[in-house]
Amino acid sequence: MTRVDPDAVAVVLREAAETAIAPRFRALADGEVEEKAPGEVVTVADREAEAIIAARLAAMLPGAPVVGEEAVSAAPSLLAAARHADAAWLVDPLDGTANFVNGDPHWAVMVALVRRGETVASWLYRHTDGRLYAAERGAGAWCGTVRLTCAAGGVLGMLRGAVL
Numbered sequence: 742m743t744r745v746d747p748d749a750v751a752v753v754l755r756e757a758a759e760t761a762i763a764p765r766f767r768a769l770a771d772g773e774v775e776e777k778a779p780g781e782v783v784t785v786a787d788r789e790a791e792a793i794i795a796a797r798l799a800a801m802l803p804g805a806p807v808v809g810e811e812a813v814s815a816a817p818s819l820l821a822a823a824r825h826a827d828a829a830w831l832v833d834p835l836d837g838t839a840n841f842v843n844g845d846p847h848w849a850v851m852v853a854l855v856r857r858g859e860t861v862a863s864w865l866y867r868h869t870d871g872r873l874y875a876a877e878r879g880a881g882a883w884c885g886t887v888r889l890t891c892a893a894g895g896v897l898g899m900l901r902g903a904v905l
Contacts (some may be wrong), residue, residue, distance in 0.1 A: 743828075745854060750864050751873050753797040754850045758868035761789035762835055766869075777814050782838050787811050789830055790834035790850060798830045798852070805829050819886055831853045836865075841858045846870075 765773065765786045773785040783833050791809040798807050806822035809832040823829035830852060835841055837848035846869035853863040865874040874889075876882035882889040 745801055745862070747862065747864070747875055747877060749799070749801060750852060750854075750862075751875065753794055753801075754852060754864055754866035754873070755868075757790040757793040757834060758759075758796070758850050761793055762786045762841070762848075762850070763868050766841065769842065771892060777811075782842055783811060783814070784835070784838060787838055787842070792818060792884065794832050794850070794852065795830075795836055798832070802828055802830070802854075809834060820897040823855060824858065825854075827857060831860075849855055853888060872896060 765784065769784060769786075775784075776777040777783040782793055787884045788811050791811045795807040795809055795812070799805070805828040806819075806826050807830040808819055811834065822833060822851040831854075835848060836851045837845075840846075848867075848868045848869070850868070851864065853860050855861065860878075862877040863875070866872070867874075870885055874882065874884050
C-alpha cells in the first residue's frame with residue numbers, strides 16, 4: 742500500500758488556502774456566494790480550493806478517489822467511490838463557509854485519508870492563524886510540532902471516523 746507523505750498533504754492545504762481562499766476572505770464579490778441547499782452556502786473559494794486539492798491529492802495516490810464536499814453536493818453518488826475503495830480522500834475545502842462569508846476567521850481546510858472504510862490520517866489547516874493540525878493512526882495527533890494529548894477517558898478517546 743502506497744504511503745502518503747503527511748508534509749506533502751499539508752503543503753497542498755496551505756496552497757489551496759493561500760491561492761483560492763485567503764484572497765477572498767472579507768473580499769467576496771457579488772455572485773461569489775450562493776445557496777447550495779436551504780441554509781447552506783457555497784462560495785467560489787470552496788469550489789476553487791476543492792479543484793486544487795483534488796488534483797494534487799489524486800497525483801499523490803493514483804487511483805484513489807477524491808471525494809470533495811462540493812463535488813458530492815452536486816453528485817451524491819460520488820460518495821460510493823469512497824465506500825468501496827482501498828484508499829480514498831475526503832475533502833472539505835472550506836470548513837466553516839458561513840463563517841468565511843460573514844468575515845469570521847474561524848474556518849479551515851480539511852482532508853482525511855480513508856483506507857478500507859477507516860480514517861487513517863487527517864489534516865486541518867487554519868490559515869488565519871497558520872495552525873496545522875494532523876493526526877495519523879498509530880502516530881498521534883499534532884499541532885505543528887506539538888503533540889496533542891488528552892486526559893485518560895477524555896472526549897477525544899470517543900471520537901471515531903469512518904465512511905458509511
